Amino acid sequence: MARMRVGFVGVGDISGIYLKNFHGMFANDIEVVGVCDLLREKAARAAAKYHIPKIYRDMHELFADPQVDIVLNLTRPAEHYDVTKAALEAGKPVYTEKPLAATFAQGKELLELAQARGLMLCGAPDTFLGAGVQGCRRLLEADVIGKPVGAAAHMICHGHETWHPDPEFYYQAPGGGPMLDMGPYYVTALTQFFGPVQSVVGMARATYPKRWITSQPLSGTEIDVTVPTYQAALLRFRSGAIATLVTTFDVYSMPGVNHIELYGERGNMIVPDPNEFGGEIKIKIGERNSAGAKQNWGHGKWIPIDSPYDSFSANSRGVGLYDMAQAMRTGRAPRASAALQTLHVLEVLEAVARSEGSAIEITSPFEAQATLPFSAGRGEPPTWETVQQRKKLCREIGR
Numbered sequence: 001m002a003r004m005r006v007g008f009v010g011v012g013d014i015s016g017i018y019l020k021n022f023h024g025m026f027a028n029d030i031e032v033v034g035v036c037d038l039l040r041e042k043a044a045r046a047a048a049k050y051h052i053p054k055i056y057r058d059m060h061e062l063f064a065d066p067q068v069d070i071v072l073n074l075t076r077p078a079e080h081y082d083v084t085k086a087a088l089e090a091g092k093p094v095y096t097e098k099p100l101a102a103t104f105a106q107g108k109e110l111l112e113l114a115q116a117r118g119l120m121l122c123g124a125p126d127t128f129l130g131a132g133v134q135g136c137r138r139l140l141e142a143d144v145i146g147k148p149v150g151a152a153a154h155m156i157c158h159g160h161e162t163w164h165p166d167p168e169f170y171y172q173a174p175g176g177g178p179m180l181d182m183g184p185y186y187v188t189a190l191t192q193f194f195g196p197v198q199s200v201v202g203m204a205r206a207t208y209p210k211r212w213i214t215s216q217p218l219s220g221t222e223i224d225v226t227v228p229t230y231q232a233a234l235l236r237f238r239s240g241a242i243a244t245l246v247t248t249f250d251v252y253s254m255p256g257v258n259h260i261e262l263y264g265e266r267g268n269m270i271v272p273d274p275n276e277f278g279g280e281i282k283i284k285i286g287e288r289n290s291a292g293a294k295q296n297w298g299h300g301k302w303i304p305i306d307s308p309y310d311s312f313s314a315n316s317r318g319v320g321l322y323d324m325a326q327a328m329r330t331g332r333a334p335r336a337s338a339a340l341q342t343l344h345v346l347e348v349l350e351a352v353a354r355s356e357g358s359a360i361e362i363t364s365p366f367e368a369q370a371t372l373p374f375s376a377g378r379g380e381p382p383t384w385e386t387v388q389q390r391k392k393l394c395r396e397i398g399r
């Protein structure tokens, strides 16, 4: 079958892993036909490294190319709207980096435009398709920790100015801040587990009015901070589960703080970093005696569990676009769909920023897509009973 042909708008920091994977793990299905960037030398570097046939003068030339089947928008958040809008107006399906747009209103407009033109619109993150989150979702569906009660999620770091070559956009409106930057990974993962969000409460502060870049090539450059950089949220899901989420660029990362902890009626689960594809899943369950009474509740160790998936555990960025390409071929819904998921996540993120302590209802639709099929080699996920057996075994062998 012919490969799906992709054109890149923006060839900055994140483009490297997309280019690598489209020329590696997804090379049988995806072909990069051309690239463009405001800074032509960036596009030229990528084209030379991967033998990409076309460097477009600008995005409009790319959109006019009949050889481009899907536009990949890898520009900065404040630029997503203009680029995606122009691509859709030119009749191209789009996969965009996160967030879908800098504001919910812009995201909604883009989705309406895509739907009016009958074009697919999808967006990052796609880490939720990795072995980590997919595996946790399967374990949850297999009732290993029982009915979900809630979750606690933390994205704690001291900002991106120590490593990103041009980090100003993370600190400026529109589109900046830790909730719009990292929240998509966390809220997307939580919706995979709990379904749609019903309402949101948020509080935020900006701890440092200025930041200094220490990465190259802009080391020493001052950044004015115009967005909150410590954002805390309470999310109530339609299913009844409640999650807390903190995202911040103001606090040193702390060893031992879990990215996402899921709490169920009969046990808890540690979800690997939702900004990664794989990682260790751990479960801790309570025990019951033969009469069903709880025993040992609160004691016992975390049990490491292999993800039931053995695919997409390494850095698989691009898998969302790969899934979109399959969906375009077969006519099914794509998993990273703006209509079913990404716009909903954007509405939640913006509500956190707007809330200032008041509850905001979330209205946009969300529809969970099926988990990925199991690849060969791993079987069905463990059940509560098999985890109990494993727990006994771990105790016997002193793990």
Ligand SMILES: NC(=O)c1ccc[n+]([C@@H]2O[C@H](COP(=O)([O-])OP(=O)(O)OC[C@H]3O[C@@H](n4cnc5c(N)ncnc54)[C@H](O)[C@@H]3O)[C@@H](O)[C@H]2O)c1
Pocket: 009, 010, 011, 012, 013, 014, 015, 036, 037, 038, 039, 042, 058, 059, 074, 075, 076, 077, 079, 083, 097, 098, 099, 164, 166, 181
């Ligand atoms: N850097 C990361 O580690 C990372 C990780 C995950 C997601 N992302 C997301 O990826 C996106 C890009 O981030 P980045 O870090 O690569 O930023 P970047 O600043 O390194 O790259 C963005 C590039 O887009 C180009 N660009 C902007 N408008 C353009 C236009 N109209 N036509 C052509 N080129 C245009 C810029 O010149 C720049 O080279 C953001 O949405 C970000 O949130 C980044």
